[in-house]
Amino acid sequence: MSLKKIILIGYMASGKSAVGRKLHEQLNYDYYDLDNYIEINYETSVENIFKTKGELYFRQIERKSLENIVTIKRNLIISLGGGTPCYFDTIDFLNSIKETKTFFLKTSVKTICERLKKSKIKRPLISHLIEETEIKEFVGKHLLERNFFYEKSEKKINTDEKTVRAVANEIIKKLA
Numbered sequence: 001m002s003l004k005k006i007i008l009i010g011y012m013a014s015g016k017s018a019v020g021r022k023l024h025e026q027l028n029y030d031y032y033d034l035d036n037y038i039e040i041n042y043e044t045s046v047e048n049i050f051k052t053k054g055e056l057y058f059r060q061i062e063r064k065s066l067e068n069i070v071t072i073k074r075n076l077i078i079s080l081g082g083g084t085p086c087y088f089d090t091i092d093f094l095n096s097i098k099e100t101k102t103f104f105l106k107t108s109v110k111t112i113c114e115r116l117k118k119s120k121i122k123r124p125l126i127s128h129l130i131e132e133t134e135i136k137e138f139v140g141k142h143l144l145e146r147n148f149f150y151e152k153s154e155k156k157i158n159t160d161e162k163t164v165r166a167v168a169n170e171i172i173k174k175l176a
């Protein structure tokens with residue numbers, strides 16, 4: 001059987017990690033969370049890398065780490081960071097690899113904001129935003145810029161109002 005590499009793409013809080021873990025449970029493919037992989041390899045947190053070395057440095061090591069993972073010769077699931085496919089030629093690079101299938105987890109601004117309120121501290125791009133309206137405005141604009149890259153994914157899945165299991169099942173159906 002040919003190798004399969006599932007790449008999960010989407011904005012912060014679109015469910016990439018939760019869906020990745022569920023797919024790992026169901027398919028038994030190796031699972032990599034890119035942020036997590038970076039934190040283990042560089043022995044520090046993503047927030048700390050942003051703070052001490054800046055975003056450009058983070059984007060460079062993020063791309064390098066992704067290249068390391070994607071070349072592993074096993075069935076894989078990789079949850080990217082929200083910005084990963086939007087820098088350099090990363091989305092085209094991923095789509096050009098024969099074994100990969102890129103999935104965009106499409107989530108509305110409303111759902112993203114509700115989830116981000118609870119987890120913004122760990123996310124350096126939004127941790128400075130205080131008011132709910134500020135978060136909404138930032139996410140709305142940012143998504144408009146990023147959608148151009150996200151939409152290049154081979155498959156798109158709406159995630160609003162769906163459970164993690166339902167999203168994972170849709171992905172499995174689209175794998176064949």
Ligand code: S3P
Nearest residue numbers: 011012013035081082083123124
């Ligand atoms: C980022 C998203 C984060 C992390 C970093 C930058 C982004 O990952 O990679 O904070 O640019 O959207 P999650 O999407 O897992 O939160």
